[in-house]
Amino acid sequence: MPHRVANFFRSSNDSITNNIKASVQRRKSPGARTRTTTSREGSTRSISYASSIEDDAEQDHAQSRFHSTIFAPPVKMPESAKEKEAAHHHRLSFPGLHLGGSKSSKDQTQHPSASLGWKIESPPAVMYGDTETSTGALVSGQMQLAVKEDFEVESFEAWLYIHVIQKRPFQNHCNDCANQKTELKKWAFLAEPTTLSKRLHEFPFSALLEGHLPASADHSLVAVRYDFIAEVKPKSGPTLKLVKTIDVKRSLSVPENPHHSVRIFPPTNIAASVHYPQVIHPIGSNTLTLRLDGIVKTNSDVKTVEYWKLKRLSWKLEEHLNIVAPACQKHMPKDAENGEAPKKGVKRTDARTVGSADLSSGWKSDYSPSGNVEMELEYQCNPSSKAVCDMKSRDGTEITHQLVVEMVVVQEYAPINQPKNITPTGVARILRMHFGTVVTERAGLGVSWDNEAPPIYQDVPPSPPAYLCDIPYEAVELGPSSSERNSEDVQ
Template sequence: MADSRAITPGPETHKGHRHRHGNHHPHAQYRLSFPGMHFGRSNKEPLQASPAMLDWKLESPPLIMYGEPQRSSGALLSGQLFLSVKEDSLEVESLKASLHVRVTQKRPFATHCGDCAVQRTELKRWELLQQPLVMVKGEHFFPFSVLLDGHLPATMDNQLVSISYEFKAEAIPTHSSALMAPIKLERTLDVRRSLPTSETPHHSVRVFPPTNIKASAHYPHAIHPIGTYTLALRLDGIAKLNAKVNTVEYWKLKKLTWKLEETTKTIAPACARHTPKLGEAVATAEDQSSRKGVIRSESRIIGEKTLFSGWKSNYTSSTDSNVEVELDYNLAKNAKYACDSKSRDGTEVSHQLVVEMVVSQEWAPVDKPSLVTHTGVGRILRMHFATVLTERGGIGISWDNEAPPIYQDVPPSPPAYCQCQETAFMLPSATGSITDLADEPTLSDGPVSYSRAGESPSGC
């Protein structure tokens, strides 16, 4: 008969079970190995620190172009490039630097095309090392200079276009240092333009028909980004006598608003791939220009203010009534602006001061001027004054007009040398006596030997 008793396994049974079937514990750890795959950098190739560092120092004054682009002599850029070697020695294969002007169209011809959005033009390239060179530890200097032409645009960044000047330098170690990445330096330059200004205020007179209102304004034609400027405004012809009903009609100033408006125009060029989309048949000159790109234009307000009081009114009579006001205007505190410019690629920035006045018509009897009655008639008087926004010129002297340094106690001409008569020079001899050299032979007579005192010299 079979035995139905349960057999309790001993320790040996569990040990043999684990030996045959392995360890099936739920918390057992497994390690997977993928010999053909490498995650990240191997320990055999550690990331090396850069053996050198590039930096620069500009020696020229701020880059300011004076005058109109057609007449400007440009700006001079000069400086030194520093290569600081941290190790005992470093062999550099090449050291190059370049200066580019980068134009970024924020509304390009083709929306998702990088070539239509960004155009780079190389202005200068420097080969600072003609051949590989081993450099010791320390700083090494490499001078560079370039003359920026006067027709180049100034640095700007607005809603349509961005213009920047990029300086790039790169030092490449030799191939023996395969793990060393190229040493790079990237900097941007701020190029500005200063246009000529006039100290005499500009005078402008405007008439607003069908009314008799005449506005006379005095204002500066050129302004700067930092500063406050004044526009003196006078309104005449604001009163009129109506003899039929024996009343006087007035135009009362109720509201005055000034705005500084900036207008940007640019041509978004088309790259080589998108140029044919403008059409193959080009007949007129206008079509020829349109093939170069699409004209973009946009305006924005860089400063404004509204006044409801602050002017002087005089309504004493129908013939001698006027309103006088002085407006203080400037750019907004955090306004993003671009100075006036006009470049060859079609980018143009201009400014104007806009003044809007709201006037309402009232009337009163001639003998009772205090009994004012509103007619309900109103008008908006708008004036536009062309304004030039430009950077301050500093000393206002371009690089080609700078005078050389003047030193003190220096006569205007070299010193004059007089013809001195031939004299005899007396030199002491070896024994202390005086030897007369007036009768000595010249060097052309051959070598000369000098004897003791009392003996005459003789030629050898």
């Protein structure tokens, strides 16, 4: 039987057709055998006849295998290591074609004759104090233009911008509504064509960031950053460009004594006395001291004592953002009467939790007639939330924080003679407290730039007192000069 299948696959298309016809005829005469015929062209044709019903079934199975082999899709065989290597070497590549992906970090124009860099000489830009009293931050440094050979420069300029990025702009998919840039400073290092020799050329620069400006921030609705851009336009070749970001922070002074707050929760007699720091930092732990008074009440008429027991305490730090997304000139609606475009924007608000915890123990309870509950609560910002410091700017952007403390108290009562027989009344209350909190950066060892600067001419203290003479200057008799004395000596 295997030789029949082999002959079947080696036969031509005509033999396939003849085999099918012969198999049909053989079904009618099962006693026939296989015979071979020779055509006029000399080719030998092998015709198979089924000798039994089993052979007929095997023949049909071979035909079905043949059809499945002819019409089945080609199966890709696994490549060998050499074939894979050859295919890899013959693979076409297009280095200039980028199909998506982020830009490279070295996305700056290079020039064969020069390179541009900078060096910051001032300490980190930190504004000390609030927006009303701060004198700002001073930024100074040097632009470094390294020239490898004689380099002809048409112009060399630099700019400092404050860049506000609206993540939910006034009009979606509008670049002008999403980006607002304001020029703070401009430098013209080389305003006319100049030929620079082969060496390192340094150009000093400095800028004072005024105290009312906002600090750098990155929130879900808005981002504020300071962009420094420098451009060198050579006579020939690509333009040298340097783009840097200056991180500006704000630090507020921390009071020496914690803030004290007293809250009363009617209709109960519970009073909460809280001591907490009003100014905290994004990194670090803070302590809140809590004391609850009025948790025990004696009813002399019915001879019972009521207790308010603290069952659970939770705290969370909330961050609130209020901004105004302005409209660009294109999408700003115009006044029908004057035809002018008044300033218009849409208000955006957002709130999130930057730290939280739930506590079911950790306090001391005293249920004597003058009973109270005392505890010290440790709270901090979650580092993974990346809390943004408090900010308030003139464009309407405001970021604030508050600490929310919630306590669940349950009422119970017991007879005065048997204080251990406590029975719950089924009454429970939630005591909620809100505390305004300011999140700011640490000041470190730095002080404001105006305290570090040397005194100017007007600040120099007065010189020692001058000696006054009552005799007028014209009446003073002057002695002979040195030339007159020499002439008298010669005589």
